[in-house]
Amino acid sequence: MGEIVKKSDVKPPAQGGFKGAEYNAVATVARLEKICLVGSRFDVNPDLFGQQSEWKLSYGRKVKSCQFAPDSDCVMGVFEYHVTARVGRARAMQCTAEYIVLYEVPGDAPEAAAQGFCKNVGAFAAYPYFRGLVAHLFAEAGLSIPPLPAIASTAHIPPKPKAKELRDDTKSIEG
Numbered sequence: 001m002g003e004i005v006k007k008s009d010v011k012p013p014a015q016g017g018f019k020g021a022e023y024n025a026v027a028t029v030a031r032l033e034k035i036c037l038v039g040s041r042f043d044v045n046p047d048l049f050g051q052q053s054e055w056k057l058s059y060g061r062k063v064k065s066c067q068f069a070p071d072s073d074c075v076m077g078v079f080e081y082h083v084t085a086r087v088g089r090a091r092a093m094q095c096t097a098e099y100i101v102l103y104e105v106p107g108d109a110p111e112a113a114a115q116g117f118c119k120n121v122g123a124f125a126a127y128p129y130f131r132g133l134v135a136h137l138f139a140e141a142g143l144s145i146p147p148l149p150a151i152a153s154t155a156h157i158p159p160k161p162k163a164k165e166l167r168d169d170t171k172s173i174e175g
Helices: 020-029 046-054 111-140 163-174
Strands: 031-044 056-069 074-087 090-104
Touching: 020 111, 031 046, 031 111, 046 074, 046 090, 056 111, 074 111, 090 111
Parallel strands: none
Antiparallel strands: 031 090, 056 074, 074 090
């Protein structure tokens, strides 16, 4: 019979290939240099303009890139955010924006720790700018949506297992 392991006994692997102390060393001295909007797009489907009460909203974000330049003592990330409204399968509205976030960090920091910091904290730094942009564009279009939701950190959450992995785990516990 397979051994049953409590979830609390399983420790996830280190995220991002750096130690917590390395990340903290970067985080305690990093200084935000700038946040810049580098691209945006806002589209509204005029055919669905009058059906705003039926819109189903979805939101998302991703890190497009992250670069560490130790010779310049900086790390820079490019972050993309989007909000989309649909009526059924038809897209009623979409707003997408990209921001660059630049931090001054020690040039001797481990690259993985500098990038991990930028990817985690940079997403939070630029998001209020996106929320403001969305509010402004919707007001200009004569539309209203509820405030965009807050975002949560996923830096320390291990990835979810795929359905096949769950089935395989169940067999080994039972078998």
